[in-house]
Amino acid sequence: MKVVSLLGSAFAESCRLLAQKISKDYNPDLVIGVLTGGGYVGKEVFSSLPHTEKRLYIETRIQRTNTKTKEKSIIRQIFKYSPIFLLDWMRMLEAVILEQKAKRKNPKREGVISFPQDVDSLLKSELKNVLLIDDAIDSGATLHLLKEYLEKHYANIVVKIAVITVTTPNPIVDADYFLFHDRVLVRFPWSNDVKMKK
Template sequence: MKIKYLIKDDFDKACTSLAAIVAEKSKPDIVIGVRSGGGFVGRKMLENWPSSPPDYKEIEIKRELTKKKEKFKVSSILKKLPRFLTEILIKAEVHYLEVRNTKNTKRIIPDHFIGEFEDYFSGNSEIKALIVDDCIDTGNTLSVLKNFLIKLNPNVKVEIATITITHKNPIINADYTLYNRTICRFPWSMEIEQE
């Protein structure tokens, strides 16, 4: 598995490419960025949308492991390590998540998002929604969000766009992606120094 660094211009180019791929094949009514990474990707995609951009909303759903890494301030340690060692740890984490059954890890949509999305998706009109995230590993987060949208409106057509898919067999796949079996490091990744 390789690691690709999408920092600064490379990140902008990746988001522009993903927007062009989606816009060529689909015309979503709304784009939903999954915070935090998917929010960055979604906003950058809309900045570079090749035609009139769709509506845009963001939602936050964090996995348990991310909360643990934030609690133990893993980012401050990773920033001090040499890149080769950081890459070994990142690959080990992906392997660990693939081997460990993380597909049943609970994810909750916070209440303050539910009302906002109920207002937009209520009724039975057909809505085409594009969920955007930076990557798919287990696929659990995107599966939870897709099921949430379908529960709000059974007529919603949901598509998914991500920069990369890291795991071999996620429970949900992207309709649009740039990379497969590639770990991408983004400007917000824990080991990347912020300018």
């Protein structure tokens, strides 16, 4: 297990490389960025894909019925004064704990998924290639729920998944396109433990 930081131009370049992998054998009609992290990756990847007039980009999130609010202000203060090696160690520890938790209890996401009327009509009209983009797959539960929803509600669609990293060896759903796989944790520009330059 290791931690890789993709900040500034490294993040943009990583998205460009991911777009190259996708465009080699897949031509998505609809690209969906899965908020929050997948929105940042989705926009960058979409802008790097070969441009066509038909291709559409949207963002979506799963509206969960009861989301617990996290107390982030104290944690951010701890992150602010912690050295990088300690932040990396904390990330790896969290990943191990989440992996063990997933082994004991099958991770599952629940919530409401909806698309705008024009997107709904587009998906119902004819065969469509759909690309789901997120920043990372951990358990895979969120992307599994979205993929399952799309395949159940719309006929004649092909759904593929692209992420920067897959952090666990056996997620519920895997990525078709990725830069890193199996226990590579990525620090993104929006991550809570990014060290701000003074």
